Each structure stands twice: as C-alpha cells, then as structure tokens.
Amino acid sequence: MGEFELLERVRERLPAPGPRVRLGSGDDAAIVVPGGATATSVDALVDGVHFRREWSSPAQIGRKALAVALSDLAAMGAEAGEAYVVLGVPTDLDEAGCLEILDGIAALAAETGASLAGGDVTRAPALTLAMTVVGHAPSPERLVTRGGARPGDALVVTGELGGAAAGLLLLEGTRDCGVDPPIGGSTPQSARGHEGEEGGGGSVEGERGRLIARQLEPRPRLAAGRALAEAGATAMIDLSDGLGGDAQRLAEASAAKLEIEAALLPLEPGVDAVAAGAGSDPLELAASGGEDYELLAALPQERLAEAAEAVAQREGVALTRIGAVADGAGVEIRLPDGRLSPPRGFDQLR
Amino acid sequence: MGEFELLERVRERLPAPGPRVRLGSGDDAAIVVPGGATATSVDALVDGVHFRREWSSPAQIGRKALAVALSDLAAMGAEAGEAYVVLGVPTDLDEAGCLEILDGIAALAAETGASLAGGDVTRAPALTLAMTVVGHAPSPERLVTRGGARPGDALVVTGELGGAAAGLLLLEGTRDCGVDPPIGGSTPQSARGHEGEEGGGGSVEGERGRLIARQLEPRPRLAAGRALAEAGATAMIDLSDGLGGDAQRLAEASAAKLEIEAALLPLEPGVDAVAAGAGSDPLELAASGGEDYELLAALPQERLAEAAEAVAQREGVALTRIGAVADGAGVEIRLPDGRLSPPRGFDQLR
Numbered sequence: 001m002g003e004f005e006l007l008e009r010v011r012e013r014l015p016a017p018g019p020r021v022r023l024g025s026g027d028d029a030a031i032v033v034p035g036g037a038t039a040t041s042v043d044a045l046v047d048g049v050h051f052r053r054e055w056s057s058p059a060q061i062g063r064k065a066l067a068v069a070l071s072d073l074a075a076m077g078a079e080a081g082e083a084y085v086v087l088g089v090p091t092d093l094d095e096a097g098c099l100e101i102l103d104g105i106a107a108l109a110a111e112t113g114a115s116l117a118g119g120d121v122t123r124a125p126a127l128t129l130a131m132t133v134v135g136h137a138p139s140p141e142r143l144v145t146r147g148g149a150r151p152g153d154a155l156v157v158t159g160e161l162g163g164a165a166a167g168l169l170l171l172e173g174t175r176d177c178g179v180d181p182p183i184g185g186s187t188p189q190s191a192r193g194h195e196g197e198e199g200g201g202g203s204v205e206g207e208r209g210r211l212i213a214r215q216l217e218p219r220p221r222l223a224a225g226r227a228l229a230e231a232g233a234t235a236m237i238d239l240s241d242g243l244g245g246d247a248q249r250l251a252e253a254s255a256a257k258l259e260i261e262a263a264l265l266p267l268e269p270g271v272d273a274v275a276a277g278a279g280s281d282p283l284e285l286a287a288s289g290g291e292d293y294e295l296l297a298a299l300p301q302e303r304l305a306e307a308a309e310a311v312a313q314r315e316g317v318a319l320t321r322i323g324a325v326a327d328g329a330g331v332e333i334r335l336p337d338g339r340l341s342p343p344r345g346f347d348q349l350r
Numbered sequence: 351m352g353e354f355e356l357l358e359r360v361r362e363r364l365p366a367p368g369p370r371v372r373l374g375s376g377d378d379a380a381i382v383v384p385g386g387a388t389a390t391s392v393d394a395l396v397d398g399v400h401f402r403r404e405w406s407s408p409a410q411i412g413r414k415a416l417a418v419a420l421s422d423l424a425a426m427g428a429e430a431g432e433a434y435v436v437l438g439v440p441t442d443l444d445e446a447g448c449l450e451i452l453d454g455i456a457a458l459a460a461e462t463g464a465s466l467a468g469g470d471v472t473r474a475p476a477l478t479l480a481m482t483v484v485g486h487a488p489s490p491e492r493l494v495t496r497g498g499a500r501p502g503d504a505l506v507v508t509g510e511l512g513g514a515a516a517g518l519l520l521l522e523g524t525r526d527c528g529v530d531p532p533i534g535g536s537t538p539q540s541a542r543g544h545e546g547e548e549g550g551g552g553s554v555e556g557e558r559g560r561l562i563a564r565q566l567e568p569r570p571r572l573a574a575g576r577a578l579a580e581a582g583a584t585a586m587i588d589l590s591d592g593l594g595g596d597a598q599r600l601a602e603a604s605a606a607k608l609e610i611e612a613a614l615l616p617l618e619p620g621v622d623a624v625a626a627g628a629g630s631d632p633l634e635l636a637a638s639g640g641e642d643y644e645l646l647a648a649l650p651q652e653r654l655a656e657a658a659e660a661v662a663q664r665e666g667v668a669l670t671r672i673g674a675v676a677d678g679a680g681v682e683i684r685l686p687d688g689r690l691s692p693p694r695g696f697d698q699l700r
Contacts, residue, residue, distance in 0.1 A: 028495075238378060
C-alpha cells in the first residue's frame with residue numbers, strides 16, 4: 001500500500017473536523033480560521049526511545065503521541081484545536097497496524113474535541129510519530145505561559161504524581177508480581193481508571209493496571225488547564241519530565257523561587273508499594289519519574305478554592321496546594337523531617 | 351549534550367520572530383495571533399528515503415526540509431508564517447551537525463519571511479526532519495485549493511521542469527562525466543543558479559551544478575503562489591511527485607479534465623542532455639521525475655498575461671501555459687507528434 005492509498009484510507013476514517021477547519025486533510029494544506037490566538041506545540045515519539053512496541057498496542061502508541069502533545073496545550077490553558085501527524089513506518093508494521101495507530105489518535109482527538117486535520121506518512125527505520133497540535137484562545141492574554149508566577153502565589157498541582165514512573169517500573173518487571181504486564185490491546189477501562197471513574201477497589205491488580213495505564217495511556221488535562229487559566233493562573237507547565245525539572249523551568253521563566261512541601265505532594269495510590277518493592281523512594285518517583293502529565297501552576301492564594309472547585313468539576317481530579325512562590329530563584333523543597341535539602345530526584349535533574 | 355541544552359543553543363541562534371509570533375520557542379507552546387485564515391502543512395524527510403547524507407551537507411538537508419514544506423504553502427497562495435521542526439538525531443550526528451541543520455532551516459526561514467517558532471529534538475535511528483509550516487491569508491477565500499479549476503481555464507506552470515530529476519540522475523552517477531558530484535557544502539551560489547540570478551553561461555559544468563542544486567536545494571515558489579492567487583488562480587498544486595501524478599490530483603479534486611500539450615512543457619536547460627546520456631526521455635523527467643517544486647495552476651484565460659507578469663516580477667521565473675481545463679476527467683497529453691496517448695511517466699503514476 002502506497003503513501004497515497006494509506007492517506008486515503010485514513011481520511012475515510014476521520015470524523016468530521018471542527019467548525020474552525022474549513023478544509024481538512026487532502027489538499028496541499030489544511031485551511032483553518034482561528035479565533036483570536038493560537039498555541040502550537042510539536043512532540044515526537046520514537047520506538048525504543050519514548051515507547052516500546054512490545055508494551056503498547058498500536059492504538060495506545062497513537063493515543064499517547066497525541067496525549068503528550070495536547071498536554072502542552074493544556075499547560076497553556078488552550079482549547080484543543082487541530083492535530084497534524086507525521087507517521088514514520090518501519091517495514092515490519094503493516095497497513096492494519098498503521099490504521100490502528102491512527103484510530104488511537106482519532107479516538108483521543110474525538111474525546112478532546114481536536115480535529116485531525118492533516119498528516120504525512122513515510123518509511124522510517126523505527127516507528128516514529130511526530131504530532132503538531134494547535135490550540136485556541138480568544139486572545140493571547142488568555143493563554144498562560146511559564147513566566148508569570150509572582151511571589152505570594154500558591155503553587156498547585158492537578159491529580160496525583162508518581163503513577164507513570166511506578167507503571168514503568170512495573171512494566172520493566174522491577175517488581176515481580178508473577179503477573180505479566182498487559183501487552184497491547186489493554187482495555188479502555190484501564191485508561192479511565194486513573195480518572196477515578198472506576199469504582200474499583202484498591203486491589204493490587206486494579207492498582208497495577210491503573211499505574212501501567214498512567215504510563216501507557218496518559219490523559220492531557222485540557223479541562224483542568226482551562227479552568228486554571230480562567231481562575232487566574234499566573235504560570236503553568238505540564239509535568240512531562242518530572243516535577244523537579246519542570247518546576248525549575250517554571251521558576252527560571254518566572255524569575256522567582258518555588259518553595260515546595262514534599263509532604264504535600266499528592267502520591268498516586270500504589271506508588272508507595274511499588275517504590276518499596278523496587279527499593280525506590282516514592283517521593284523520587286513523584287518528583288523525577290516524569291510522564292505524569294499533570295499540571296503545575298501558580299495562582300493567587302485567594303483564588304485557590306475557586307480553582308480547586310473548577311478543576312474537580314471539569315476534570316474530575318483534585319487540585320492540591322504543594323507550596324508557594326517566593327522571591328529568589330530555583331526550587332526549594334522542605335522534606336517531611338523539616339530539612340531544606342532537596343530529596344533524591346530533585347537534584348538529579350538537569 | 352542533552353535535548354534541553356541543544357534546544358537552548360538553537361534558540362540562541364534564531365532570528366527574532368515575525369510580528370504575529372507573541373511567544374516563540376521555549377515555553378509549552380508558541381503563541382501566535384493569526385490574521386484571518388491559516389494554511390498548515392506537515393512534511394517529513396528521512397535519511398535514505400528522501401535524502402542521502404553523503405550527497406547533502408547538513409545545512410542543505412535542513413534547507414530542503416523547510417523548502418518542501420513551504421512549497422505546500424506556496425501552492426495555497428499563502429504567506430509564509432511559522433515553522434516548527436522535529437529533529438530526530440542518530441548517534442553518528444554530533445552537536446555541530448545538528449546546529450548546521452538548524453542553521454540551514456533558519457537561513458531559508460529568514461529568506462522567506464518565516465519564523466522558526468518551536469521544535470522538538472529526539473534520538474532516532476536515522477536522521478529525520480518533520481516540518482510543520484503555517485501560512486497566512488486575510489481570509490480563507492484568498493487561499494487556493496486543488497479543487498476549483500473550471501473548464502475553459504488556462505493551465506500554467508511556473509519555472510522549468512525536469513531539473514530535479516536530471517540532478518538526481520547526475521548524483522546517482524548515471525551520467526558519468528568524470529566529475530564527482532559536489533558532496534556537502536555545495537555553494538549557496540549553486541542554489542540560486544536556477545533562479546536565473548547567475549548570468550553564467552550554459553557550460554556543462556555550470557548546468558551540472560545547477561541541475562544538482564535543483565535536486566538538493568529546491569526553492570518554494572512562495573512569491574509566485576501569491577501572485578497567482580491574486581491573479582485569480584482557481585486551483586493550484588505544487589509539483590512534488592511529478593507533473594503527471596500531481597495533475598491527476600488537481601483534475602480529481604476539480605472534477606475536470608486537464609489537457610496538456612507536451613510540446614509546451616518548459617524543460618530546464620540541460621535536461622535534454624542528461625536524459626540522452628541516461629537513455630531516458632526528457633519528457634519523462636519533466637513529467638514524472640518529481641521534486642521540481644514548481645507550481646501547476648489553473649486560471650481564467652483572460653488573466654494569463656497579468657499573472658505571467660506578476661510571477662516574472664515577483665519570483666523571477668517564467669509562467670508557461672501548458673494546456674487548458676476541459677469538461678471531463680483525468681489528464682490527457684497531446685504528444686508532439688499529435689497522438690493523444692500519454693508519454694511514459696504519465697501512465698506510470700498512480
């Protein structure tokens with residue numbers, strides 16, 4: 001199957017694009033009429049670097065590629081708009097596999113209101129996905145950069161931390177539970193488990209599946225990002241590389257100091273147990289494991305309650321105050337024993 | 351050098367972005383305030399598939415990746431806006447090589463008025479460039495799709511055809527002239543040669559360099575595309591895969607027939623000689639060789655002179671009438687001997 005035929009098959013499977021898209025895939029370029037301002041981000045995932053085909057189904061790989069890209073838009077407080085995909089296909093991935101990847105992308109696009117508006121398919125030595133996503137806002141002032149945190153602001157984080165790193169440890173078999181990790185075709189339910197929509201009950205296996213889903217099927221916090229932007233967030237970043245490094249980046253961009261209370265970090269249930277089994281510190285998984293794709297934001301103290309309510313209502317996750325913005329530079333972490341030296345993980349980064 | 355450090359070095363080298371870019375590389379996403387409508391296209395180039403590192407310098411590879419992407423915007427009649435690059439770096443490409451690629455991209459961006467507004471760098475098994483480009487127009491109606499050609503329209507092409515295919519034959523050594531192809535660091539002068547800015551005189555070596563430059567350093571016809579859009583072009587496409595296949599696509603999208611006179615095709619000087627040496631038909635190089643990145647457009651007959659003058663003035667190349675749009679479907683080529691069967695090349699495609 002040639003490039004043109006594959007693209008044609010893909011186009012047939014796409015849902016109708018959103019109202020801003022005047023012309024979708026199939027011409028020289030997509031035509032879009034943006035509202036006020038756009039936020040644009042690109043992200044690439046390569047087999048063996050960012051994922052492993054033996055751990056993920058093609059649909060999971062496609063879904064994660066789009067999720068990781070959309071997470072950057074969430075961190076701007078933007079509305080998801082258009083997505084463009086470059087698919088580099090190795091010789092051992094057949095047409096069905098390619099279409100399954102694109103179905104995974106299309107499924108998350110539909111869930112988030114994004115339109116898959118264009119793409120390119122090429123041969124490549126390893127499976128490669130490069131996603132470009134464009135988000136929208138009524139004006140550039142409504143988008144939240146990393147650079148506006150002010151001394152006195154509260155520092156908050158959405159959802160729970162450490163789950164993706166714990167899931168990776170489980171996949172790597174560091175914690176041998178005698179149960180194989182779910183390879184490929186893992187259920188959509190597991191993806192939603194970490195959203196708290198699954199009543200299911202804290203069993204080790206339920207937790208195990210949920211932690212692995214946090215690694216393989218991250219969800220962009222788009223609704224939370226918009227809620228935080230509307231609640232006056234002064235700076236925001238998504239936690240892709242880990243709280244330690246990402247907090248440093250926000251501190252640098254804002255020319256301020258971030259003071260974090262380690263005891264306040266919201267650990268994903270099960271992270272403690274996985275860390276214990278692997279001889280790791282759960283705080284390290286939460287602080288430097290990365291890939292949780294939660295949002296770290298600064299916002300005025302007086303708007304904390306309003307922001308927490310909006311995030312809970314619109315994203316279905318908690319908003320946790322983990323510290324404050326102060327005069328100065330860098331990131332300072334107060335450990336549970338009161339010391340001010342950073343825990344492992346914070347100082348390993350960068 | 352890690353990803354963050356490389357991105358930091360890249361950012362230091364970028365020229366100031368254009369006025370639409372409110373926030374460039376370095377945050378979660380770039381912030382842009384588009385005017386009316388955007389045209390967005392993505393293109394990926396992979397070593398061994400789209401280029402060969404032994405034939406091109408890193409700067410040439412970067413330049414070509416952006417040129418190929420911008421050519422799609424030229425075909426919409428859009429103004430070049432922002433470019434976003436994903437760079438997949440193999441272990442045998444060092445930091446200097448990466449920066450040289452990005453310098454090549456930045457140089458063409460500066461020449462075309464595009465802003466390099468974001469990117470991502472990752473490890474990859476083969477050098478991979480995925481470019482996303484965003485063009486602008488005052489309204490969606492000002493952009494030219496492939497779908498509006500009307501019976502009675504003239505069919506025109508910018509510049510000259512077959513040069514890129516002839517250059518590829520020269521690089522592949524099909525025509526052994528006893529002179530090695532210029533590897534890497536080929537001169538910027540050669541890139542400009544096919545613009546007609548070089549007075550230089552028809553010598554075999556001058557022609558040889560010019561043909562190779564058409565292959566390695568294509569130029570997006572952005573000024574011609576805008577001139578054609580303003581002159582009322584009803585449909586437009588860039589010639590990336592070859593006139594034969596690309597004309598088919600325009601015919602299909604417009605639900606019309608394209609009648610092309612083979613004798614009218616503007617052959618790049620030197621293509622005849624290279625074709626003769628390689629035992630090929632020069633018409634085949636012009637029709638199916640691909641990668642000339644000229645524009646094929648339909649426009650009302652009465653605006654032909656105005657369009658040709660504008661293209662000559664703004665792009666410095668000729669606009670040649672090669673046929674007409676008629677009722678029907680498909681592409682029909684009248685050969686120099688009067689027959690109506692398609693020449694080799696036209697029927698090989700799709």
